[in-house]
Amino acid sequence: MAKSKSIRVKVNGSERLATVQARRNLADFLREDLALTGTHLGCEHGVCGACTVLVDGEAVRSCLMLAVQAEGHEITTVEGLTTPDGEPGPLQQAFWDNHGLQCGYCTPGMLCATAALLKENPHPSAEEIRERLSGNLCRCTGYQDIVESVIAATK
Amino acid sequence: THDDAGEHGAAVAGGGTGRPKPKNVNQMVEFQRGDLAQGFAEADVVLEDTYRIARVHQGYLETQGSVAERAPSGGYTVWTSTQAAFGARDATAKFLGIPAHEVNVIPTQVGGGFGGKFVLVEPLVAALARRVRRPVRLILDRTQDFLVSHPAPGAIIRMKMGAKKDGTITALEAELIFDAGCAPGAPVGVAALMLAGTYRCANLDIVGYEVLTHKVSPGAYRAPGAPQAYYALESHVSRVADALGLDPLEFRLKNAVKEGDIRPDGRPWPRIGLIECLERAQRNPMWLNRKSCGPDEGVGIAVGGWGGGTEPATGGCRVNPDGSLTVQVGSVDITGVNTTFALIAAEVFGLPVEQIQIATNDTDHAPYAGASGGSKTTYTVGAAVLAAAQDAKNQVLEMAADRLEAAVGDLDMADGRVFVKGAPNRGVTVGELARLANRFGSRYRPLHGQGRSAVHTSSPGFTVHLCRIKVDRSTGMPRITGYVAIQDVGRALNPAEVVGQIRGGAVQGIGRALFEAMQHDEGGQLANATLADYAMPTSADLPDIEVDLVEVPSADGPFGAKGVGEPPACPGAAAVVNAIEAAVGVRVRDVPISPEVIVDGLEGGASR
Numbered sequence: 001m002a003k004s005k006s007i008r009v010k011v012n013g014s015e016r017l018a019t020v021q022a023r024r025n026l027a028d029f030l031r032e033d034l035a036l037t038g039t040h041l042g043c044e045h046g047v048c049g050a051c052t053v054l055v056d057g058e059a060v061r062s063c064l065m066l067a068v069q070a071e072g073h074e075i076t077t078v079e080g081l082t083t084p085d086g087e088p089g090p091l092q093q094a095f096w097d098n099h100g101l102q103c104g105y106c107t108p109g110m111l112c113a114t115a116a117l118l119k120e121n122p123h124p125s126a127e128e129i130r131e132r133l134s135g136n137l138c139r140c141t142g143y144q145d146i147v148e149s150v151i152a153a154t155k
Numbered sequence: 156t157h158d159d160a161g162e163h164g165a166a167v168a169g170g171g172t173g174r175p176k177p178k179n180v181n182q183m184v185e186f187q188r189g190d191l192a193q194g195f196a197e198a199d200v201v202l203e204d205t206y207r208i209a210r211v212h213q214g215y216l217e218t219q220g221s222v223a224e225r226a227p228s229g230g231y232t233v234w235t236s237t238q239a240a241f242g243a244r245d246a247t248a249k250f251l252g253i254p255a256h257e258v259n260v261i262p263t264q265v266g267g268g269f270g271g272k273f274v275l276v277e278p279l280v281a282a283l284a285r286r287v288r289r290p291v292r293l294i295l296d297r298t299q300d301f302l303v304s305h306p307a308p309g310a311i312i313r314m315k316m317g318a319k320k321d322g323t324i325t326a327l328e329a330e331l332i333f334d335a336g337c338a339p340g341a342p343v344g345v346a347a348l349m350l351a352g353t354y355r356c357a358n359l360d361i362v363g364y365e366v367l368t369h370k371v372s373p374g375a376y377r378a379p380g381a382p383q384a385y386y387a388l389e390s391h392v393s394r395v396a397d398a399l400g401l402d403p404l405e406f407r408l409k410n411a412v413k414e415g416d417i418r419p420d421g422r423p424w425p426r427i428g429l430i431e432c433l434e435r436a437q438r439n440p441m442w443l444n445r446k447s448c449g450p451d452e453g454v455g456i457a458v459g460g461w462g463g464g465t466e467p468a469t470g471g472c473r474v475n476p477d478g479s480l481t482v483q484v485g486s487v488d489i490t491g492v493n494t495t496f497a498l499i500a501a502e503v504f505g506l507p508v509e510q511i512q513i514a515t516n517d518t519d520h521a522p523y524a525g526a527s528g529g530s531k532t533t534y535t536v537g538a539a540v541l542a543a544a545q546d547a548k549n550q551v552l553e554m555a556a557d558r559l560e561a562a563v564g565d566l567d568m569a570d571g572r573v574f575v576k577g578a579p580n581r582g583v584t585v586g587e588l589a590r591l592a593n594r595f596g597s598r599y600r601p602l603h604g605q606g607r608s609a610v611h612t613s614s615p616g617f618t619v620h621l622c623r624i625k626v627d628r629s630t631g632m633p634r635i636t637g638y639v640a641i642q643d644v645g646r647a648l649n650p651a652e653v654v655g656q657i658r659g660g661a662v663q664g665i666g667r668a669l670f671e672a673m674q675h676d677e678g679g680q681l682a683n684a685t686l687a688d689y690a691m692p693t694s695a696d697l698p699d700i701e702v703d704l705v706e707v708p709s710a711d712g713p714f715g716a717k718g719v720g721e722p723p724a725c726p727g728a729a730a731v732v733n734a735i736e737a738a739v740g741v742r743v744r745d746v747p748i749s750p751e752v753i754v755d756g757l758e759g760g761a762s763r
Contacts, residue, residue, distance in 0.1 A: 040266070042216045043297045043686040050216055099651040102490035102659065105216040105266030126699075134695035137686070139214050139267050140490050142658030143694040145651075 007071045011036070012080030020067045026060075027051045029067035030077055038078040038108045042137070049136030052109035053077050059116035078108035081115060091115060091153050100149030102140030109136050114150050123154050174362060181335055184344040184363040186351055186419035194326025194358025198317025200398045201326075206387040207745040208728060209672035210309035210334060212301060213376045214663075214691050217266020219304060220294030223247075223281040230257030231281045238268040238487055239526030243277045244518045250278030251285065261517040262487045269663070270375030270528055271304055301684035305374025306673055308333045308341045312350070312387035316395050322409040324356045324395075331363040331384070338372035341365040342380030349460060349725075350384035352418040353429070353617075354392070354410035359419055369679035375528065377660060378461040378721035382667060382728065386746065389457035389729030394742070403456055403733070404442065408433045411458075428643025428707035429460065429617035435641045435705055436619045442639075445623075445737070452625040452636060453737025459620065459664075459725025463613040463718040464529025469522035470539035472500060472547040474602035476593055478571045478586030479510045482543065485521030486536045488513070490659075491652040495533050496540045498648055499713050503544035504585070505569050522605075530718025533648065535610050537713040542606025550602045554588050557599075614709035614717040618642035620661060620726040624734035626741075628757055631750030633735050635665065638700045645709040645717030654702045657723040661700055664727015666692045668746050 003022045008015065011034060020029055030036045030053065039062055042048035046064040053062045054076035081089045088096060091111055101107040110133065117124060117132045124132065129150045130143070138146060176183050195201055221235035230253065237243045240262040248255040258281070265272060276293050284291040295303070310333050317326040329350055335341035343363035351361045396406035411433055412418075414426045436442055436456065445454035471483035482500050486492070497511035504510075515521070524536050548568070555573035556563045559581055567576050574582030592599040623637035640661045647653040670690040674682045683689045708715025732743040741756030 040217065042218070045297075045685065045687060047686040048216060048297075099655055102652075102655050103216070103265060103267045130694040130697070134693040137216060137691055137693065139216055139269070139663070139691065140659045141655055142662040142700055143697055144658055144699050145655060147694065147699075 005068050007068055009070045009072070010074040012076055022066070022068055024067045025063055026053070026065040026067050026070055027062035030062060036077050036079050040105055040108055042105070047137070048106070049113060050106050050109040052112040052136065054112050054116060057116065057119055059113045076112070076115070078111055081111055094153035095146070095149040098149040098152050099145045100141070106136060106138040110138065110146055114153070117150070118154065124150070126151065179367050180364045181339040181367050182343065182365040184347050186347060186359055186361040188419065189358035191326055191328060191358045191360045195317045197319065197325045199320045200395060201315065201317040202391065202395050202398055203313070203315040204391065204394070204744065205311060205313045206390055207311050208309060208383050208386045208667060209747060210306055210373070211376070211667055211671040212304070212306040212673055212689060213267070213269040213271035215267030215269060215271055218295045218297055218300040219272060219275045220292070221277045221280040222290060222292040223277070223284040224290035225284055225288065226259065230259065231284060232259045232261065233277050233281055234261045234263055235277050236263050236265050237272050237274065237277070238265060238489060238528050239273045240485060240487055240518050240521065241523060242526050243274050246274040247278045247281045251281055259517055259519040262515065265487055265489050268489050268528070269377045270379065273375065273526055273528070275304060297686055298684045301673070301689065302681055303371065305372060307376035307379065308335060308373040308383070310334065310346070310383040312383065314387050314391040316391055318395050318399055320399060322399065322401050322406050324354055324410045326358040327351060327356045328360045329387070331361070333363065333365050333380070333383070334368050334370065335365040336368055336370040336372035339365065341373055344380070345462065346380035346384040348419055349381050350388045353388060353412060353458060353460060354407070355412055355416055356410070361419060370675060377663060377724040381459065381461050381721070381725045382664060385457065385459045385725040386667070386728040389726060390732055393456065393733045393736070404433060404437055407456070407458060425612060425614065426707060426710065427615050427617055428705050429458065431705045431707055432617055432619040432641045432643055435703055436621060439621060439639055439641070439703065441621045441623055441637055448623065448738070449625065451628060451738050452623060453734050453739070454621055454623045455730045455733025455735070455737055457620050457726035457729035457733060458617065459722050460615055460617040461530060461718070461721040461725065462615045463534065464531035465611050465613050466525030466529070466531060466535055467607070467609040468524040468536040468539040470536060470543040470606045471522050472540070472543035472604035472606070474547055474551060474585060474589045476586055476590040478584055478589070479512060480504060480506065480544070480547070481512045481514055482540055483514045483516055483522060484524055484536055484540065485516060485518070486524035486532055487527045488515055489527045489532070490656065491649065492527065492532045495537060495649045495652060499537055499540050500544040502714070503541065503548055506571055510571070530616065530721040533716050534614065534709070534712045534718045535608055537648070537716060538608035538610050538711065539606040541713040542608060543604040544606070545604070546606055547602055547604025550604060551585055551588055554592065554599055554602065555583055558583050558588070610711045612711055614645060614712055616643055616645070616717045616719060616722040618722040618726060620664070620730040622730035622734040624731065624738050626735060626739045626753060628739070631753035631757070633669065633731065633748065633750070633753065635698050635731070637698055639703065640700055640723055641703040641705060642719065642722055643705040643707045643717065644719045645712055646706050646715035647704050648714060648716050650704070653704065653719050656720050657702050658700045660720065660723025661727055662692050662697060663724045665697070665731060668728040668731035668748060669696070670747050672747050
């Protein structure tokens with residue numbers, strides 16, 4: 001029988017208490033238990049990057065982390081990148097303004113990966129952006145408008 | 156393992172008409188014209204070779220999935236990520252044995268389709284919901300998606316081309332073998348048509364085979380059949396030009412088709428922009444500077460094209476009491492086409508685009524539209540939206556004429572207001588008119604435009620790609636250092652979207668050249684059914700892609716627009732291999748490229 005465990009995590013600024021199965025991954029916890037469906041799953045094994053979220057400010061593939069491992073940590077999903085009144089945050093606005101998405105499925109992961117990148121390096125070059133986002137697949141854009149969106153967000 | 160298709164196909168003798176159809180061939184397509192032997196006799200150079208291109212997956216980031224439940228009123232409601240809401244409705248109803256109107260498909264946002272999301276699990280999920288009497292959700296995981304969805308067929312294409320010293324192509328013989336998997340439907344016909352119809356040639360003998368194998372049957376993937384055809388054609392054309400000592404772009408220009416030229420199927424090409432694209436490429440700095448690349452670096456060129464689909468469509472345009480418009484469509488928004496619809500309606504009414512709302516309705520409520528695919532959404536649904544907005548505008552003008560006691564011809568409309576020409580104070584806002592028409596006891600009919608389109612002439616889109624590559628001699632790894640996509644788009648209604656489509660399509664072509672192959676074991680089982688094992692291009696693999704839009708307006712598309720999504724997926728693979736040959740003199744015949752082949756080629760000297 002699957003074991004359950006109570007966890008306490010901070011998600012997008014709110015304390016959340018939940019009982020989860022030990023095997024539940026963070027992505028499913030966010031999507032199914034917390035209804036934060038902005039986090040997308042594309043491959044379920046850490047390759048495509050669509051499920052990237054921030055754990056204590058660092059980019060993490062939520063499909064590769066168990067929800068129980070998030071105990072005591074602070075998680076930011078794409079929903080947490082908005083302004084306090086729910087409008088697109090600066091990074092999201094930069095993607096909007098620069099056509100940084102087409103179907104939008106990879107976008108939450110791109111945004112979270114970018115947030116982590118810019119925290120570390122506020123003014124990355126196009127080459128550094130391409131390198132750092134190379135773990136996030138996009139099938140629509142050819143990446144260029146994503147790179148331009150990130151550069152726009154640094155200005 | 157598209158070799159197994161080759162082995163089956165190899166049993167087929169080429170040449171002449173009335174070829175027998177082998178038992179494992181589902182469909183054959185043949186195009187003949189002129190006298191092939193005579194054509195080869197006239198040629199100064201005859202070159203023959205065989206090209207292979209792998210089976211590849213659409214690679215949408217969102218896997219396929221649906222939710223179905225029995226509706227309270229009977230019938231079924233299906234939520235699904237599909238390009239084809241009405242198609243999914245009809246297939247589900249047929250599978251359940253119930254009338255189409257008893258299924259309501261609610262199309263959700265599509266996380267990438269590229270032809271792969273027409274109908275897949277919807278009928279199954281609805282049948283399960285019927286069986287268990289509960290809502291059923293099935294979301295495929297990535298491996299399941301790889302295993303059961305319908306990818307693009309691999310192909311083996313044998314080319315034999317003859318040309319004269321002056322660059323005239325005199326003969327083309329080709330054999331196309333498409334791996335159809337276990338069920339019919341491989342797009343070998345369109346492949347043969349594009350392969351033999353892009354350059355003028357008096358003497359043709361083209362045969363295509365759709366070979367049945369023990370794999371999943373292919374489906375549509377961005378310009379089905381054309382990337383395979385252009386891979387072979389454009390690889391070969393560059394080599395024939397080389398053999399003649401001619402510039403590959405000049406050679407293409409000399410033979411490129413234009414309006415009125417007869418296609419292999421006997422029909423004339425409509426107005427197309429292939430020559431315009433080639434002329435633009437001639438002036439592009441990457442092409443002009445191709446001789447001054449760095450060491451082991453070179454520039455390749457390739458053409459691509461797509462016929463463009465058509466399908467009737469309907470649209471609605473409701474004028475709201477706040478002066479805004481609600482445009483109702485039955486087509487699914489894939490990567491921003493709804494924005495284009497908004498721009499079309501905004502243009503008709505002279506309103507800011509923010510004043511236009513697009514409602515993508517479910518199949519119970521939507522005006523009919525075909526699938527969002529085939530590069531026909533803007534072209535055909537856009538035409539319906541244009542007609543609907545014009546109809547609504549006419550209603551607005553008629554009502555305003557009545558209110559203002561003026562003739563329709565004396566009215567002007569600007570900034571959401573209708574007024575008498577020369578007397579701008581005598582006017583009424585569009586919102587006021589809608590309020591008057593949406594009121595208890597009103598004598599005015601509601602302002603609601605309808606548009607229908609049945610554009611049945613397609614507007615083919617052609618494109619030229621330039622690719623600059625540097626090859627690492629020690630590893631054989633090619634690195635793309637520059638890329639240019641020049642495309643005739645008719646008219647770019649939403650340039651950001653058009654450019655985005657072109658870049659995305661180009662990268663899928665690059666993926667075919669450098670990375671992508673569905674690999675099967677001896678038993679026909681897919682061996683690389685994960686995104687770790689099936690490699691797709693990442694941001695670090697690619698340079699910036701320069702896009703140059705050519706605008707040769709279509710006759711029937713809204714404001715001259717043409718479909719733009721599919722042509723850019725066609726030339727990439729050949730542009731890459733042609734660049735590799737220009738860089739280091741090694742000719743790659745099979746894609747995706749194995750760097751080992753390049754290293755072998757370098758060690759053994761140039762293989763021409």
